[in-house]
Amino acid sequence: MKKIITAIVLFVALFQTSTLMAQDLLKSTDLSTLKVDYLSDADIVKIKTQLQSNNVTIEQAEPMALAKGMSASEFAKLKERLAMPATKNEAVKKETDKTDEDDSRKTDTFGRKQEKIVNTKVKDSINALVFGSELFDNPTLNFEPNLKLATPVNYVLGPGDELQISVYGVQEFNASVPVSIEGKVTIQYVGQIPVSGMTIEAATQKIRGAIARVYSTVASGQSQVGVSLSRIRTIRVTIIGSKQPGNYSISSLATVYNALFLGGGPGKNGSYRNIELLRGNKVYRTIDIYHFLVNGDQSDNVGLKDNDVIRIPAYMQRVSVEGQVKRPGIFEMKKGETFTDLLSFASGFNEFAYTASVNVLQKTNKEFKVxxxxxxxxxxxxxxxxxxxxxxxxxxxxxxRVKIDGAVFRPDTYSFYEGMRISDLIVKADGLKEDAYATRAKIIRLKPDLTTQIVNVNLIKALDGDLEADISLQKEDVVTVYSILDFVEEYKITIDGEIKKPGIYNYYENLTLNDLLVQAGGLIGSASKRVEIARMIQSEEIDDANPNKAQIFNIEITATNNEQARNFELMPFDVINIRRMAVYDKPETVTISGAVNYAGKYVLANKKDKVYDIVERAGGLTSLANVEGVKIKRPIQAKQIEAVESVDLNLGKKDSIQKKLTKKLKEDLKFATIPVDWKSIVKNPKSNTNVTLFPGDEIEVAIFNEGVKVTGNVLLTSEIPYDRGKGFGYYLNAVGGVDNKGWKKKAYIIYPNGKAAVTSSFLFFRNYPRVTPGSQIIVPEKPEVKKMSTGEFVSIAGVLASLAGVIIAILR
Structure with a gap:
């Protein structure tokens, strides 16, 4: 029995040793009993995590493990298991650890950690005018502690903090040590050290002293000890009287303003100036947010401790400021503060404020008063x-204020003083201009009842020292000095015709024809020697015997030299016309292309050059030319489009036929096609098809093509070889006939010379046009026809029946 009990105890001890070893490979003092085969996958994961958290590789841990009694064979097994791929349990644990860390911590750039704090903000829409409310609605002003800053020396440690302790120098040691619930940190080989309630500076000194008793090189100064805060604890504070009162988990580095921001700031009736910070059931500090809002003073923004209470009482006194201040709104006042303090809260008057007095609407016990x-x-x-x-x-x-404008050098507004006269104001305006009409100026003056009156002034007498004329001014007087140019009529003169810059020009005294020709840029090459000048007739009496409306002057000039014109003096409103030479036509061209010997542009040498003339000058048709394929493309002139636009077709405002026609002429067609019967021209050059050419015309001579193209609403668009004995229907059948939308009876043909022919019918016979080589057959689409509905059919039948009944009744 004793042997069995002894075996059980040894097994439990061995298992317990392995478990302890799995929990802390580096901290264990005796590894001689460790059996790697007894370790589970979870134990291996714990060992691997421990090595990673201490930044130690398995190779670096080998001499330490061997020194603590672990056999080389067991360490080899351990190394092999640590190198094996992660099992399913390990992968699950890694994912769980990662999720927990992401959800509960946030880490800054320098590795300091802090539990993540999530609070939902509610925007204040009720008290938007209360001064200070915007401070707690702006998400960028959250007063969060900056974890990148150095730890404050007065930071007080507590349970939940984590210290990074390092020994460097001759001896090295590195560990992340949490502060336990009991307020102690446990350091390997050193023991437990109480640090709760101590500042980080005091705790550093205490830890350094404890380590120095174990590490001799620390005491001798050969090694140094570093202590830093690697993780900050979370504290709980209570906020009462805020928009979102309750208990909040916040950073131990957080301040009062940070907590107030999380709570949404004071509630609807909460005070912004008498906020109490309670610590140990006593008022630790009274916070006035206006110190920060007005002066940027953060002296009240003190740090918080665990279990602090922030109490926001109801306000005692609020007033409103509206109108011409820089920051109108609702403000909280303390006892003893004056209107000057209130004005500073509102950032002072704006530039348009009336500052002599301020109107106050007050409330009594019964009513209002002002x-x-x-x-x-x-x-x-x-x-x-x-x-x-x-x-x-x-x-x-x-x-x-007084004002002067008109013919003075500096028209402007000037300051008025008692006893000021009109001559003083003119001196301030730097005197009269040369064109001033000095015998009369006017003053628009405001009367006591705010109506206006005019006072006339003789400036010549006033400036000569006549006190009676030198009128005394009053404030708001407006003095106007006239200019003699205001009374001069603006004369114009017109020049048109063969000149570079025709138009209307200003008339000046002694202006001559030569002067105007030069001013208008001179004559152009087409100008003739004839100049016609029309001048208006002026008379005090009506002469019924003279029917002329204008006097005409005909002058001859030398067009090549503007200065050789007779020095004819012009008068206001003259109209000058420079005539064009009787014969002055620049050479104009036509174009011929296609199957001719010398295609290109040809000048119209004769006013009546015809198609035959140009073809002959182009060397005649080539052997490849299609004599039935000669046509003229004539550009559509702007005048033709204007003529179409000017015709009223009486189609109604909403009808688009005329608009479509105009658009087609402008954008689609651009050319009109004139068919040419070349065979008739060759037989008789005087044939009417030998048309006279216009500048810009283009003669096209098609190359002989034996095919016939069939397009439109047919089953197959194709080009069919020409067969002399075949007619229109043959070519339609050759492409499979018309499709279901094709309108065969309206099919037409376009010949190579641009002429078109349509299908015609007589009684029951349909006559199709003749097909020639190179022509094109087109089958249009049937128009859509709206079928009569059943209701329409019944209505028509009813009308016919009624009509039949009337006819029968009449016949009886």
Whole structure:
């Protein structure tokens, strides 16, 4: 029995040793009893995690493990198992650890960790006008502690913090040590050290002293000890009276403003100036947010401790400021503060404010009352709860303004002073201009009842020292000095015809024809020697015997030299026309292309050059030419399009036929095709098909093509070889006939010379056009026909029946 009990105890001890070993490979002092075969996959994962957290590789751990009694064969097994791929359990554990870390921690650039804090914000829409409310609605102003900054020396440690302790120098040691619930940190070979409630600076000194008792090189100074805060604990604070009151988990580095931001700031009736921070059931500090809002002073933004309570009481006194201040809104006032303090909260008056006094709407126990606070009372008037201060605009009027405009050198607005006269104002405006009409100026003056009157002034007498003429001015007077140019009629003169810059020009005294020709850029090459000048007839009396409306002057000039014109003096409103030479036509061309010997452009040498003339000049048709394929493409002129646009077809405003026709002429066609019967021209050059050519015409001579193209609504668009004995139907059948939308009876043919022919019919006989080589057969699409509905059919039948009944009744 004893042997059995002894075996069980040894087995339990061995299993327990293996488990402890799995939990801490580096901290164990005796590894001689470790059996790697007894370790589970979870134990291997724990060993691997321990090595990674201490930045130790398995090779670096080998001499340590052997020194602690572990056999080389067992360490080889351990190394082999650690090198094996992760099992399913390990992979699951890794994923779980990763998720837990992502959900519960956030890590900054320098490795310091902090539990993630999530709070939902609610935007304040009720108290948007309350001064300070915007501070807690802006998501970029959250007052979060900056984990990248050095740990404050007065930071007090507590359970949940984690310290990074390093020994470097001759001896080395590195470990992340959490502060336990009991407030202690446990360091290998050193023991437990209480640090809770101590500042980070004091704890560093205490830990350094404890390590120095174990590591001799630390005491001698050969090794150094470093202590830093690697993980910050989370504390709980309570907020009362905020928009979102409750308990909040926040960083131990957080401050009052950070907690207030998380709570949404003071509630609807919460105070912004008497917020209490309770610590140990006592008021530790009273916070006034206005210190930060007005002056940027963060002295009240103190750090928080676990179990702190932030209490936001109801406000005692609020007033409103509206009108011409830089920051209108609702403000909280403390006892003893004056209107000057309130004005500073509102950032002062704006540039349009009336500052002599401020209107205050006050509340009594029964009703309202109004009071005016004078400028002298700003430093003494104490606002009452519910006061509404209205700051109005300054008046849109001036107390010392006069204005002068017109023929002075500096027309402007000037300051007025008592005793100021018209001559003083003219001196301020740097005097009269040369064109000033000095015998009369006007003053528009405001009367006491704000109506206006005109006062006339003789400036010549006023400037000569006549006190009676030198009128005394009043504020708001507007002085106007006329210019003699205002009374001069603006004369114009017109020149047109063969000149570079025809148009209307200003008339000047002593202006001559030569002057105007030069001003208008000179004559162009087509100008003739004839110049016609029309001048208006002026008379005080009507001469019925003279029917002329204008006087005509005909002048001859030398067109090559503008200066050789007779020095004819012009008068206002003359109209000059430079005539064009009787014969002045620049050479114009036509184009011939296709199957001719010398294709290209040809000048129209004769006004009546015809198709035959140009073809002969082009060397005649080649042997490949299709004599039935000669046509002329004539550009559509702008005048033709204007003629179509000007015709009223009486189609109604909504009809688009005319618009489509105009668009087709402008954008699609561009050319009109004129068919040419070349055989007739060869037989008789005087044939009417030998048309006279216009500039821009293009003669096209098609190359002989034996095919016949069939397109449109047919089953197969194709080109069929020409067969002399075959007719229109043959070529339609050769492409499979028309499709279900084809309109065969409206099929037409376009011949090589551009002429078209359509299908015609007589009684029951249909006559199709003749087919020639190179022609094109086109089958159009049937128009859509709306079928009669059953209802329409019944309606028509009813009408016919009624009509039949009437006819029968009449016949009886």
């Amino acid at each position: 009071r005016d606070v004078k400028f002298e009372e700003f430093n003494t008037y104490t606002p009452l709860s519910g006061d509404v201060f209205s700051v109005t605009k300054i008046l849109n009027r001036f107390e010392n």
